[in-house]
Amino acid sequence: MLTIWKKGSFPFSRWDLVSKMFPNRREVHTAPCHDEKKLKRVSYEDILKATNWFSLVHTISSTCIGSVYVGRFKSDKSLVAIKVFNLNEPGGYESYLIECEVLRSTRHRNIMRHVTLCSTLDSQNHECNALIFEVMVNGSLEAWLHSEQHNGILDKVLSFGQRIRIAADVAFALDYAHNELTPPLIHCDLKPNNVLLDDDMTARLSDFGSAKFLSPGLVIPKSLHDVGGTIGYVAPEYRMGCEISVGGDVYSFGVLLLELLTGKRPTDDMFVDGLSLCKFCESKFPDRVAEILDPHMSHEEHQGCAEGWIQRYIVPLVALGLSCTVESPKDRTGMKDVCAKLSDIRASFL
Known part of the structure; x- marks a missing residue:
């Protein structure tokens, strides 16, 4: 999976841009446990608005398998990284499943933690799976x-x-x-x-x-x-x-x-x-x-x-x-x- 934390690292100039876009960044707090039922769900519409309809300026990285965006949800104004999987590509759904399993199974200060997830249908009734993470402001x-x-x-x-x-x-x-x-x-x-x-x-x-x-x-x-x-x-x-x-x-x-x-x-x-x-x-x-x-x-x-x-x-x-x-x-x-x-x-x- 080529993502914000794989090959599309945070260049410093892009983070200067992010800081200007979101000057009042707040720390995102991790959900108290990895039980999906206890995680706050977000809708496809929430993701659309947070990323300004997947605009280029919000895009950190993008490949055939998936893209990562930076955005802010209206509900709590927290700055987050939104990892959207392209389920039409081979390996896309498998990557989503294994990442979900890892996130459910792990809890360690040196392993990335997810804030919440999105598993729903988009506006064309296609399945949409996304994971939402804390933003790591110092990049890769x-x-x-x-x-x-x-x-x-x-x-x-x-x-x-x-x-x-x-x-x-x-x-x-x-x-x-x-x-x-x-x-x-x-x-x-x-x-x-x-x-x-x-x-x-x-x-x-x-x-x-x-x-x-x-x-x-x-x-x-x-x-x-x-x-x-x-x-x-x-x-x-x-x-x-x-x-x-x-x-x-x-x-x-x-x-x-x-x-x-x-x-x-x-x-x-x-x-x-x-x-x-x-x-x-x-x-x-x-x-x-x-x-x-x-x-x-x-x-x-x-x-x-x-x-x-x-x-x-x-x-x-x-x-x-x-x-x-x-x-x-x-x-x-x-x-x-x-x-x-x-x-x-x-x-x-x-």
């Missing part, structure tokens, strides 16, 4: 790591401390999904576009349209299309038709962690002739890891002791990213251990 991690629009403006560049916190937030979400849910939940499409940042830069894992519950009857995928996922982040075993496992998410997390440190996408033009982000980091580890760091990353408080800072924080983080991206899924570090190591590093730094 993708935009912060790679948007050319920040042009070096300091408040649009992630500090090292922010990167550690974001990595830990994502790890906590995955640990919850893998180890606290029964059956375990596999995201299957972890990447910076699917990590959203709220007002205080807390990360929320989003877009579960490709997710799978690891139940005994889960069919082994025959192709990458069956798994979902994105080139550069998808685990190598999925390309060989192996079964879906928590190890696939661990691999994607390792890539994301290395991307946070380097500022380089796994699909960067420099990665050719067998060189990958993981191999690039491995080739510099441990003695030359300073060479892989994102030059935009700020860590002013440690400039006077750069070598000590690298040995204390960067080397362990790169080692953790590499341990998550080893070839064999059974040899990858589990998310519970990842959380423990990140928590120690974060506590030491902060």
